[in-house]
Amino acid sequence: MPELPEAETIVRGLASPLSGARITGVRILRPDLVDGPLPSFRQGLHRAGIEEVTRRGKNIVLRLDTGARLVVNLGMSGRLLWRPEPPGDPPPSHPGVILDVEGGNPAAGVPSSSPCSAGTLVYNDPRRFGRLRLLAPDAWARWSSTLGPEPLSSTFTAAALEESLQGTRSPLRSFLLDQRKVAGVGNIYASEACFLAGLHPRTPSNKVHGQGARRLHRGLRRVLREAVEGGGTTLRDYRTAQGWEGSHQHRLRVYGREGRPCPHCSAPIERIVFSNRSAYFCPRCQGTNP
DNA sequence: CGTGCCCCCTGTCAGC
DNA sequence: TGCTGACAGGGGGCAC
Numbered sequence: 001m002p003e004l005p006e007a008e009t010i011v012r013g014l015a016s017p018l019s020g021a022r023i024t025g026v027r028i029l030r031p032d033l034v035d036g037p038l039p040s041f042r043q044g045l046h047r048a049g050i051e052e053v054t055r056r057g058k059n060i061v062l063r064l065d066t067g068a069r070l071v072v073n074l075g076m077s078g079r080l081l082w083r084p085e086p087p088g089d090p091p092p093s094h095p096g097v098i099l100d101v102e103g104g105n106p107a108a109g110v111p112s113s114s115p116c117s118a119g120t121l122v123y124n125d126p127r128r129f130g131r132l133r134l135l136a137p138d139a140w141a142r143w144s145s146t147l148g149p150e151p152l153s154s155t156f157t158a159a160a161l162e163e164s165l166q167g168t169r170s171p172l173r174s175f176l177l178d179q180r181k182v183a184g185v186g187n188i189y190a191s192e193a194c195f196l197a198g199l200h201p202r203t204p205s206n207k208v209h210g211q212g213a214r215r216l217h218r219g220l221r222r223v224l225r226e227a228v229e230g231g232g233t234t235l236r237d238y239r240t241a242q243g244w245e246g247s248h249q250h251r252l253r254v255y256g257r258e259g260r261p262c263p264h265c266s267a268p269i270e271r272i273v274f275s276n277r278s279a280y281f282c283p284r285c286q287g288t289n290p
Numbered sequence: 291c292g293t294g295c296c297c298c299c300t301g302t303c304a305g306c
Numbered sequence: 307t308g309c310t311g312a313c314a315g316g317g318g319g320c321a322c
Contacts, residue, residue: 003315058316075316077300094300127299129316170293179317186315235315236302255315275294278313 002074004151004184005227006238006246007058010080013241014053017082017104017117018062022049025100033096033125035133044068044134045099057147057183069140075129077237084119089243092124097132126237147183151220152228156182161220162213165205172208173201173279176220185220188233188255191280193220195254200286201272201279226251254280 002010026045028034034041049065060080062070072080081092099121123132135143148164149156164181165172175181176190185193194201196219199212208216232238232246235256239245253263258271262282270283 006315073316075299076314078316125299126301127314127316129299131317168292174293177316188315233315238315276296277316 002078002232002238003058003186003189003227004055004224005189005230005248006232007055007060007074007184008228009232009246010241011053011055011060014060014080014082014121017084017119017241018050018053018101018121019104020050021101021104021117023047023099024102025098027098027100028096029098030096030125030128033123033128033130033132035131041132041134045070050101050104056144057150057179058186067137069135069137071133071135071140071143072123073131075125075127075131077127078123078125078130079237079239079243080241081122081124081239081243082119082241083122084117087119092122094124094126094128095122096125096128096130097123147179148181149183151182151184152224156217156221158214158217161217162209165208165213165216167206169204169206171202171274172199172205172216174275175205177275177277182220184224187277187279188235188252189220189223189227191255192223192253194279195219195281195286196223198285198287201281202274203287254282256280 023045026042028038031038050062051065052063054061054063058073060072079092101121102118103116105117165175168175172194173190176185176193191201193216197215199208199216227233227248230246230248230251231240233248234245235249254269257269257280259268262269262285265282265284267282267284269280271278271280
């Protein structure tokens with residue numbers, strides 16, 4: 001489900017309640033969601049302090065005072081929900097892992113008589129494609145190094161992207177979905193970035209050079225920044241840590257818009273399927289199937 | 291080694 | 307109303 005902008009939005013919503021908090025309880029309702037041995041997962045989290053909430057690609061990362069990191073990948077339907085005490089909303093439908101937390105900052109916008117908050121962090125996932133893993137510092141470093149550059153970082157340049165594109169003949173959409181090439185891009189923003197770059201999603205990656213690579217770099221960063229500003233794209237499952245919908249679904253240019261007019265030229269948007277996934281594009285602005 | 295395909299699982303919706 | 311099939315934002319494993 002979530003791509004970089006959705007993960008970033010969740011991270012921002014968790015920073016206040018979780019930073020400086022302590023995990024006081026670990027409840028594992030769906031053991032298949034935990035990667036690795038259950039006892040070490042449980043013991044590694046219990047009584048640990050949370051120092052920072054960050055992100056790597058599409059993954060939400062809680063850095064603990066033990067040096068370990070809890071890495072949460074939401075798969076297609078995962079949610080990571082902060083439920084302050086006392087809970088205002090009904091409990092979510094498919095809880096998989098619940099962390100009891102004490103001592104963070106009060107939930108933003110929620111009046112509180114005490115300077116600290118207590119609540120639960122619920123990982124909810126009907127389809128159970130998501131995974132939670134607890135990584136020691138060396139394992140974290142190894143895992144992080146398998147992911148490509150962060151597309152919104154200053155080190156992600158058009159020149160670096162162009163060089164990486166030359167390494168494969170596979171379709172541009174496949175390149176963008178490959179987390180080893182660029183971290184955090186999924187199916188929605190891959191289509192959106194190809195559109196902004198004026199490149200057909202099937203274009204062989206190594207045929208994208210020069211101006212094309214610069215347009216792709218610019219379009220990718222633009223759409224990811226816009227989507228972060230909009231709080232992510234809610235098509236069905238995605239919610240923020242507070243359970244709210246994003247708003248970027250109203251700003252999608254081509255994704256999910258088969259038959260609707262292209263925002264540039266009004267030609268009907270087309271949908272094609274390859275690698276078992278849909279890609280949306282404007283046949284006029286993005287050329288024909290190469 | 292790189293690449294593409296299948297599958298993991300549940301929920302929803304269109305069409306009959 | 308109820309059944310069936312298509313489809314869904316991800317990613318690991320495997321065959322080629």
